[in-house]
Amino acid sequence: MEGGTLxxxxxxAVKQLSVTSHQGKNQFIAEIATISSVQHRNLVKLYGCCIEGDxxxxxxxxxxxxxxxxxLFGQRTLNLDWSTRFDICVGVARGLAYLHEESRLRIVHRDVKASNILLDSDLIPKISDFGLAKLYDDKKTHISTRVAGTIGYLAPEYAMRGHxxxxxxxxxxxxVALEIVSGRxxxxxSLEEDKIYLLEWAWHLHENNRKVDLVDSTLSEFNDKEVERLIGVSLLCTQASPTLRPSMSRVVAMLSGDIEVNTVTSRPGYLTDWKFDDTSSLMSDIATKGTDTSHYNSSSASTSMVADVETSPVIASKPMLGETIKKGS
Known part of the structure; x- marks a missing residue:
């Protein structure tokens, strides 16, 4: 990413696309224009594009x-106190709710992670990088696609089946919300064996009524009720079955205190059934299920898995007014 001034x-900020697009110039420009029209306080503004040769x-x-x-994980030059962290979570939730439910287009980002959330001068979060975004028709229940996302953030049905x-x-x-709470x-x-995987550690603390132990030790103070609410929402969001996860508009309502946070009682199957001491078994499972693993790129915090797909999203409009749209639960 390079900087400049108009x-x-x-x-x-100028970003060169890393995946070669097979689209024609006019189609590419039309799609960028469409994405540029999607604006929200918690989304990074895309001003446009430049094309020269390839x-x-x-x-x-x-x-x-x-x-x-x-x-969160770097040199920590910013002071992310508890209220700032909670506001960041609410802002990201609002941005995703807009993409999923309020925009003229229904947009699935596909690669929500801490590195794709940027902070402005007032520490307001803005979701970035729509190069992997996927827009889809309301009449479809899912898109079967080669997976493009980041290990550690991938939902089971998407990682294993491409749904x-x-x-x-x-x-x-x-x-991401658990990362914000814990600061890890x-x-x-490098952590003790039972703490290596954040979701597993969060569940252990939840089951032992010690959720506040998850809070970043560098925070001198925090709001207990907000911590409980945010962790409770995170455990709902990471349920194994997509139908058990709330919509992002419900997440916003729960974080805002407008509705109660439902209590989750049992660990998701992907935590109880998988052996976490053997990461090769997961990679074998992914390969067996047919997911493309040829594009793994290691990083300090997580591993990226970027599919060989066009980086501009496929665009589909919502049904006309009067049609029934089945939204998330």
């Missing part, structure tokens, strides 16, 4: 405080 004085650049607004993963709905984003949000990435092999 003639009108706006500071911008090079395709996306032009975004520049955000001073960079990405959430740098703020993509907005509930995959809900799952990823639950993981979703997996950390």
């Amino acid at each position: 003639n009108d004085g706006r500071v911008i 090079k395709r650049l996306l032009v975004y607004e520049y955000l001073e405080n960079k990405s959430l993963d740098q703020a 993509l709905t907005e509930k995959a984003d809900v799952f990823a949000f639950g993981v 990435p979703n997996s950390d092999s």
